[in-house]
Amino acid sequence: MERAAPSAARRLPRDEALPLRPLTLGELLDTASELVRRRAVVLLAAAAVLALLEQAVLVPWRLGLDIRLSDGPAGLSGGYWLLLAAGAGLEALIIVWLGPAAGGAAVEAVTGKAPPRAGMRAGAATALVGLVAAVPAALGAFLGPVWLLGYPLFGLAAVAVTIERRGPLGALKRATGLAFRGGMRGAAVRVVGYFSWLLIRFAFYLGLLAGLELLPLPDVAAEWLMVGMVVAANALAYASLAALDAALLIESRVRLEGLDLWLTGAARHREPDPEMLAAR
Secondary structure, three states: OOOOOHHHHHHHHOOOOOOOOOOOHHHHHHHHHHEEEEEEHHHHHHOOOOHHHHHHHHHHHHHHOOOOHOOOOOOOOOHHHHHHHHHHHHHHHHHHOHHHHHHHHHHHHOOOOOOOOHHHHHHHHHHHHHHHHHHHHHHHOOOOOOOOHHHHHOOOOHHHHHHHHHHHHHHHHHHHHHHHHHHHHHHHHHHHHHHHHHHHHHHHHHHHHHHHOOOOOOOHHHHHHHHHHHHHHHHHHHHHHHHHHHHHHHHHHHHHHHHHHHHHHHOOOOOOOOHHHHHO
């Protein structure tokens, strides 16, 4: 009688969207892009709504300071510095709030099954950890280089809520631990990922400014066109950074905690399930 193939090889999903092995920075960025592609409708739609709400807060503030996107980069006056700090906090908040959608994509890539819908408790936990994560990011940006520590401090909290089913306090503690373990690798990956997308967005912004010079648009129309394009660019960046957080949490568990070995052993006895990621 022909013997069956080993159950671990058969039952673990053969999905390379999120490989269960230590990844390089480039592989993590590629993985984040693939997760966004797989959840494009949910992730990008949510990111677009949040990016639009962000501009609803920032546009009146900019106009009050007589700063317009269509005029080019502004000087770092006192009021503009405060605006930048608030913007940094809002960006951190949005990226964390996109964590459930990105975490769901990561769970599906690992287990081959969509995670169960988040309940009200998970939603409240995500809202809370997002607000907490925004504070050190905004304060760090106001103080300058302190942002390098403030931004990654609690950034993985929402994906910890989604993937590991943690409460808000446990998720915040878990996020800090993963960010600063292993020589602060998690924090470094989040910061490098953010700056990568910052450079892409800035280059896109400069290209839009150059394009505006060729279009005979009134000042008001030019400004609102810039706002709309910035919302689109930010939505893609925020969705990608949230997906990077989800990939980073899984990869950190593989690198530091042997998650891949545990999942392989568990899969010998049962079908892969989203609960397996939260169980360890």
